[in-house]
Amino acid sequence: MNRWLRQHWLAAVRAFEMLTSSPTSSLLSIVVIGIVLSFPAGILLTLDNLRAVAGQSLESQQLSVLLDTKAASDDIERINTNLEKIPIIAYFQFVSKEVALQQLQQEAELAEIMRNIEQNPLPDVFVVNLEKVTVDEIEMLRTAILSWPKIAHVLVDTDWARKLNAILDLGRIIAIMLATLFGAALVFAVFNMIRLQILTRGDEIKVSRLVGATDSYIRRPFLYFGAIQGLAGALLTWLILAAGIAQINRALFELARLYEATFRLDHFVWLDSLALLAIAVGLGWLGAYVSVTRYLLRSDSI
Amino acid sequence: MIQFMQVSKVYSGGFQALQGVSFSISAGELVFFIGHSGAGKSTLLKLIAAIERPTSGAVRVGQLNTGTLKRSMVPYLRRSLGLIFQEQNILYDRAVLDNVLLPLQVMGMESKAATARAHAALDKVGLLRRGKANPVSLSGGEKQRMCIARAVVHRPSVLIADEPTANLDAAYAQEIMTVFRSFHQVGVTILIATHDLTLIENRSRVLQLYQGKLAQ
Structure with missing residues (x-):
């Protein structure tokens, strides 16, 4: 294993150690992230499904x-x-x-x-x-x-489709605004979690700096920690949405049958699912980066 | 190797720790810094390790001027030094061996080679059998020896010790000095700040600080 990979492997191991050293608070944090992300992701998913319905109707235009x-x-x-x-x-x-x-x-x-x-x-x-x-x-x-x-x-x-599209566009803007707000909330949540982790690992950071650790070396396990929390939170969001869709589809099936129609909600396609995971990982990473960098700059003397 | 040129240090509260201090230390020397509490010994060692920056003057360690050294370069300076401080900075959530491994992990050394080096360092200070122990279970002298092992495991060219025998009884203090002497014999430059004059050997160089000034 080369040096770069070894440093990252060690950092990832340290991050998992941080997660498992306080399992309850880690789990709670992941649940909070999962729920926070579920709101905008759920709205976007609903809008995508409505747009698909509009698309279906246009098929027989x-x-x-x-x-x-x-x-x-x-x-x-x-x-x-x-x-x-x-x-x-x-x-x-x-x-x-x-x-x-x-x-x-x-x-x-x-x-x-x-x-x-x-x-x-x-x-x-x-x-x-x-x-x-x-x-x-x-x-x-x-x-x-x-x-x-x-x-x-x-x-x-086509007027009905135009109106529906306009409503969906408006909904999308609202969903993106909500996603931005909730994304910022996620960054702050991770920021605070990392801040608490740093407080409990102040000695380790101090000693590491004394023996020649670079800022990147100190920051790395916390970045992994933030990214892992983001990833786990996004996976939970995905599962929450899947469970929600399954419940709604059961009710929709009955409703659609009454109208002799076939309509069901679909989950994110794999690319959208990957985007959800990537965004959550990125936001977790960002929260951790800001938190550790702030600490390192404030404790510059060692 | 280490050069102080008219170095002064004033802390933010206005306290002047050092005033116009100048001296040179060659590679392989064993130097004792003595003086009363607050004379500036610790500040002087911290300036060498870039833990503090001089208010005026220049501190050179090898080719590096620690006063103007970029923040990102400080870790690389410290990798050439071995630091032992009064507050031992021991990590009690990991074993003795893991404490000693830390400098090598920071440098990205391969795990097997690093473990072998850490074992050798622990052997050198007589703690090979205590590698798996938690530092809590070590005596005062053993803890200090563990800190020495951690300070030398990456084979630094300069070993800096600030009051390394403080809080130790005379027997433990001599034990620690024996370890330092063994490193000095293999060419490591050793700087020790102490107020315990019994540690000083006849042939050693002594720099005395008085109220932040050098009194040779």
Whole structure:
């Protein structure tokens, strides 16, 4: 083992010794970190799931392209050709004004009214079904189709998705603000834990400095200690969220069944889980770094 | 090897511990600093180890000026020194061997080699069999010998001892001096601050401090 690795190995061992030397307070600290992180992580997770629901609904998005009443058969043919070239369109169907009228006349509630109309008021329509797309893509497509000749209207309902997205964006900002606040709380919590550890290890630090320990050498076990606490706290957060999701999904299953839908909350994907762990480790490390460095600078004489 | 050039030290409360002190010590010398309590002996040794910085003048240890030495370089200076202080700075939560291993761990020495060195140092001070003991179980003389083992385990070129025999009876004090003499014989520079004149040998160099000034 080379010198650098050996120093880090020793520091990690010392950090575990610190953790196990006061198991109750270490466990309590980890629980506090786990709960503190659960708030912002839970909100972010909920928002991600809501966004996924919004995404699912957009998968089955449909456009109605209403043609000008003066559109001739070659106009219809040209529009048909143009629609075929658009990759985000899954399939489409042409419904002529005559077919549309017949369909309306077959509807029991509208049959009487439609029979009394002398002239067919309905336009020719292309009913367009889209692949999984974003709201912005739908809006761009709508604008593009509207610019074609002989197009009267393009009907699509994306307002609800826009509103939901705006709410989710707002929620995300709030969640990030909360995450920042709770992250700072985590840094302060670790800072204080390390401060207490330093107080109990003042002699060890003093002697180490007298025999030639560098600041890095003294700081290292505390950095590992902070990072381990952050990691353990984040793992607890992950488990708290997993338990919460399992409980909520049980209730959601019943609710979704009543609406003949399938909706369930998903946990973080592995990359998000890794990010959660990395952020907690980083914050634990930061709290420890600030705490030890402050101590070392204040006790500069030895 | 060690040079004091017009060194003065005034503590923050205004107390002048040293005033215009100048002297040189060559490699391999055994030097006693004597003087009454508060004469400046401890301050002088702390200046060598950069535990304190001079208010004016210069302290040189080898090529290093400890007064202007960067904070980050101080540990490397201390690795060339062996420090034994009146307050023994013993870690009671670990065994004697682990106390002695500390300087080697700090330097990043490989575990097997470090343990062998620590055993050799403990052997030198007659504590080889007490390696696994807790320092609480050691007598006063044994504790001081353990501190000496810790101070020499990394083979420093200079050994600095501040009142190493304080709180020890005459027999223990002579035992400690025998250990110092054995290191001096192999070329280690030894600086001892003491008020116990019985420790001083005839051929040794003695620097007397009086109210912060050198009275040779």
